[in-house]
Amino acid sequence: MKIHLLDLGSLVIDRSDVLWHIDVGTPVRFPVYGVYIDHPEGKLIFDTGYDLEHVKAVLPFELPEQTQQQTLPEQLKLCGTTPDEIDFYVNSHFHFDHVGGNKHLTNATLITSKLELRSLLVPEPFERLGYSDVAWYQRGVTKVRFVEGDYELAKGLTLFTTPGHTIAHVSLLAEPEGRKPMIFAGDAAYTQETLDREIIGGFHLDAVKSIEAIRRIKEMARRHDAEIFVSHEMEAWERWKHAPDFYGA
C-alpha cells in the first residue's frame, strides 16, 4: 500500500484549544490534512479537510487559508486518481475540518459508527460549531457501513477507538511494507506536545476519555513500534512527505 498525505490548507485556533488552558490568548496556525491510501483491496481516504465556503460562512474567525491546489480533488489528481475512484472513506470524527471533502466521494462508502453520526445530527450545545458542516450527509443517499469498536479495514489497516474529543472518534493504524507502522491519531492528539505532556485539547466532549485516548495511542505505538502522526501541528507537518510523494511501497 501507498500512503499519501494530502495538504488541505490551514486554520487558526488559540493555543489553549490545542492544549487546554495553556497560553490562553495565543493564536496558532495549524495544518489540515487527509490521508489517501492506495491499497490492493481498494482506495481509501482518512479525513477530508474542510470546505472553504463553509468555514468562511460559519467560522471565519479560524482564518482559513486553502488554495485551489489544497482541495481534495486537486490533491488526488497529484496522486493520479480522482474522487470518483475512491472506494471507502473514514473520518476520524465529523468535525467540519475533517469532513469537508466528503461531498466529492460520490461512489465511496463511508465507514463510521452510529454514535458519531447521531452526534453530528444532534450535537451537544457546545459541539454545534464543530459539527456545523452537515451538508455532505444525506440520509438514504450517502452510502454508510456502520462499524462499532476496533475494526480491520483491510490487511494492515486497522481503525481503533479513541473517543473523548468526540463521542466515537477513531484513529488509524497503517502497517505498510518496508516501513515502520504509522498511527494517524486524528484529533485525539493535535500535536507532539499533546502526547508528551498528556494535555488534552480545549475542544472535547469528554475530558476524562480524552486523556485515556492519548494513552491508548501511546500504548498502540509502543506495542506496534509505530510512528504517531498528530493531526494539527505545523512543525510536524512540514517534516513529513506530502502528496504526490508517499510512504510505503
Next chain:
Amino acid sequence: MKIHLLDLGSLVIDRSDVLWHIDVGTPVRFPVYGVYIDHPEGKLIFDTGYDLEHVKAVLPFELPEQTQQQTLPEQLKLCGTTPDEIDFYVNSHFHFDHVGGNKHLTNATLITSKLELRSLLVPEPFERLGYSDVAWYQRGVTKVRFVEGDYELAKGLTLFTTPGHTIAHVSLLAEPEGRKPMIFAGDAAYTQETLDREIIGGFHLDAVKSIEAIRRIKEMARRHDAEIFVSHEMEAWERWKHAPDFYGA
C-alpha cells in the same frame, strides 16, 4: 433561619474559563464567597473561599485579592459567631477556591460524597490545580458524614446534585421564611450568562453533565420559584446583601 453571604475576596480568570470558548484572552475578576446559615437545627456553612497563602504559592496567576477582613473567621465575627461554633459545613465541590476556610472549622462535620473526596485525593491530570488545596483534609481527623444524591440537611435546606464541573458537585436550595427560596448554584453556574445562554465553564470534568446541571438548576428554580445565586459574578455579588446583613428571619 438567617442566611449571610460572606465576602471572601476575589480572583482573576479568563472569560473563556467562565464561558467556554467565549472571549479567549479576556481576564475577569470575580468574587469568591461563602454562605453562613444560622438555622434552628445548627450553624452551617456552604463553601469557604480560598486560602490566600495557597493561591499565592500555587496559583499566583489568579491574582488573589483578600484582605484580613475577607477571611472566614473575620466574616463570621461580623455575624456574631466563630469557626468553633459551626456544626456542619458543605463544599459545593473541593476546588481550592471553595475549601480554603475548611481548616478553621475544627468542631464541625463535613457533609460530602465519597466520589468528591476521592477525586480531591486522586484527581484527573487536568484537575490537579483545581484540587490543589488538600491540606485541610486529614484522614481520621476531619469529621465526615457521607451522603450520596439529593439530601435534606435541615428543614428548608436541601442539597441537590449538579455534577459536571466536578464529579459530585452539589448546589443548595434554601427556603427561608418570609422570602423567596434561594438556590446557591456553586460552580455549576458561574454567572447569570451561564444560565441564560446555557454555556458551561472552561473548567469542567464532564462537559455533557455540566450542561445538564445548568438545566437542573433552572428547573429547580422554576419548580420552587427560587432566585438563583451564581458563584462568581462581580455584578451580581455587588447587588446582594453582604454579612453582617442577611436574608431570612
